[in-house]
Amino acid sequence: MLNTPATTRAAVIHQYAAGVSHISLEERPVTPPGRGEVLIRIAAAPINPSDLAFLAGNYGVRKPLPCVPGFEGGGVVIAVGEGVDPALIGRTAACFAADSDGTWMEVMRTRAAFCFPANAGIDPETAATLLVNPLTALALLDRAVDSQGATPAIAQTAAASALGQMIARLALERGIAAVHIVRRESQVETLRALGAEHVLNSEAETFDHDFRDLSRKLGVRVCFDAVAGDLGARLLRLMPAGSRLIIYGGLGGESVSAAVGDLIFRNKAVEGFWLSSWLRDTAAAARAWSAVQAAAGTTFVTEVRARTALARIGEALADYAQQMSGGKVLIVP
Ligand SMILES: NC(=O)c1ccc[n+]([C@@H]2O[C@H](COP(=O)([O-])OP(=O)(O)OC[C@H]3O[C@@H](n4cnc5c(N)ncnc54)[C@H](OP(=O)(O)O)[C@@H]3O)[C@@H](O)[C@H]2O)c1
Structure with a gap:
């Protein structure tokens, strides 16, 4: 002692x-x-x-x-x-x-x-x-994997957050196409400095049009959403058929509305993620902790x-x- x-x-x-x-x-x-x-x-x-x-x-x-x-x-x-x-x-x-x-x-x-x-x-x-955000970034990317074992193109909100930047670095390292959504021009620069190619400001007039186009062009099927509220609802509406909105934060609202037609006819889905639940898989957590330590000064800084x-x-x-x-x-x- x-x-x-x-x-x-x-x-x-x-x-x-x-x-x-x-x-x-x-x-x-x-x-x-x-x-x-x-x-x-x-x-x-x-x-x-x-x-x-x-x-x-x-x-x-x-x-x-x-x-x-x-x-x-x-x-x-x-x-x-x-x-x-x-x-x-x-x-x-x-x-x-x-x-x-x-x-x-x-x-x-x-x-x-x-x-x-x-x-x-x-x-x-x-x-x-090194725990909350790095483990969540790794777990979210695992959740994005589809039934064929492939990771589709992703989108994410609050992309300039500490966690958003980790997701951006992981996407670049793994060659996953990604659309990063922020709400200020200074945050566009933050993402660009990391090397991110597709960064959109949700406050821009052309955002809906740009996001709809880009998500179709890149084949976005998953959006990690920390904002929810009106922005989450907009993204769900704009994403292609078969897309999943994975909500892991409520920075901008406590609910997300979904069009019935999107859920039934266009096979879109809304899911939640909470690290506390994910941590019950202690083997996955131990694996992720090794990965986090190996890149503590780079990906997970x-x-x-x-x-x-x-x-x-x-x-x-x-x-x-x-x-x-x-x-x-x-x-x-
Ligand atoms: N579900 C889970 O298990 C889990 C685990 C880890 C983290 N999280 C969530 O992940 C998110 C990011 O966490 P963090 O620690 O990385 O955050 P952070 O570094 O402290 O940054 C928060 C970011 O959110 C932005 N933001 C705040 N309110 C917003 C709004 N209404 N609309 C759009 N952007 C907004 C801020 O931008 P401004 O400067 O423009 O305000 C800032 O860039 C949080 O929602 C957190 O709760 C969830």
Whole structure:
């Protein structure tokens, strides 16, 4: 066991509400790891869109209150419970929070199964953003494979997001034709700088016409959609017959309407993807973790635009909520 403190500072919420005024900094006792658990000294934890939804009470899980938010982080294992390999102690790891407290704290207890030891050369801060988005990018591309085992051309929304950029790099590396949809001209440049060929701005007057043409020309059959709402509905309408809209985020709306004729006569489909469900396939997760580590500094790199101390968590959240593009905001306890 490495230096285990008696208490830890943590960002805590006592209620679910929109905004950031309900988050406070508190000192909490550190509970020793139980059977199958580890203690991790968190070095960095990102703020992701899922965290904002969780704080507002709009996410797929609600934890008993009060609780510490934060779904992923990176750090060093400082203690392990019964049944866990003691060789983990001292290892840098990426981690998910378990059902209890999350990563926005100095020392977090989680399930050993949610602790992914990193190869030498991956530092704790890099590890902090190597789970949620990289695993989702790989899993989404797996979901795009058709019944013949081929990956058709794809489209994606919110393409300038950290995750969207990973999908763009994977598509380029694998030779998959892709249409990247963003909502600002500066984001068109972000995608072009990665080498992406087909980038469309959904705010452009000609977008519907351009997307319809391009998706037919390239043979787009799958769209990964993090926006949903009106944009998701438009894309479903514009995509060719037989297309699938795979919704994995609700940045622009909580529902998507589909024309009955598209679903019945044109064989289009709307599906959902949630990493938490996908992670139940532990073998797939282990394979993906190896792939992520091998390309941690390239395909799965995440730009960081700010590092903020835990004590300034409110400012960090407000900053991120106001500007999501251009890099992640990391909490550094
Ligand atoms: N289902 C899952 O298991 C799963 C797993 C991982 C991630 N996700 C989802 O993946 C998405 C991207 O996550 P991330 O961490 O990569 O995000 P990020 O890097 O923090 O960036 C968010 C991006 O979304 C854009 N955006 C925000 N609101 C939008 C709207 N209404 N319409 C269009 N674009 C909008 C932002 O652009 P602006 O600067 O223009 O606002 C920004 O480029 C999120 O929806 C997240 O919840 C889902």
